[in-house]
Amino acid sequence: MSVPDDDQPTLYAEPGSSWWPVLWGPAFAAACVLFEVAFGGPVHWYLWALLAVGLGGLTAIWVNARRQICSVLLTSTELRQGRETLAVQRIAGVDEVGVSIGAPVLGGGWAVPKRFTGMTLRLDDGSTVIAWARDADALRSALRALVEERVEEEHGERERGERST
Template sequence: MSVLYREPGASGWPVLWGPLFAAAGYLLELLAGDRPHTLLWVFVAAGLSLFFAAWVFARRRFLAVAVTDTELRQGAERLPVERIESASDVPTPLGTRVLGGSWSVPRKYTELPLRLDDGTVVLAWARDPERLRAALERARRT
């Protein structure tokens, strides 16, 4: 099973923000002439790192997009590729269901209407909908 398109949802670099903010606070305390509170800054770094790790984990779980030979994955929802009838020039009726379990397309993502084999229309979403459409077309041909 090969991956034809992939958006991870988030990169791991925000986890480094905690130690960077803590190091900046530590250096500011040093520059101010005070004795820095090292243990406090270690706890700040650890706490912020845990917070941002949870944030990255959630984004990777709920905002990841992938197309393989057999399925389209949008967040936690999986749709078999053989159910997709069309990914081009599909009108979007009002109240169309969004894939991934959300009420709307996630912010900073673009919708891509898909017509399924039973005639229903659903909204897929991606940061690059043209590449997603091309990957779905490629998956449908294989």
């Protein structure tokens, strides 16, 4: 997972996928080699090596794509979901409104990715978007804390401004 440019502390992160599935192809090829050795037949070393490299390479491409498309990163200034970034200051509320039909899903997809849970975000312009995470409760609580902190800061600034006039 990449580090945000402004080096803000990470409040919530999901990588999208781990790298262990890359081992599936080589593990399958190794099991097949052991099977051939155990039963005394000819061992097709080159075939199994080619299969291990091929399946491992294809799986690495798949894992890399999942890590780009399904990653979630929340800092104090931005929420990044997949390839889309949303400034936290634009978020006015978390799960306070129902989802409007046709509300866009953050990350650029048509729907919330499989095995992820969606949540509604109300933006400062009144529109709604759908954010998502595997651990939606953790992301929801982190977002709520940021929104409440910002609202308290704005409220405090208004009070200080009213006192000075």
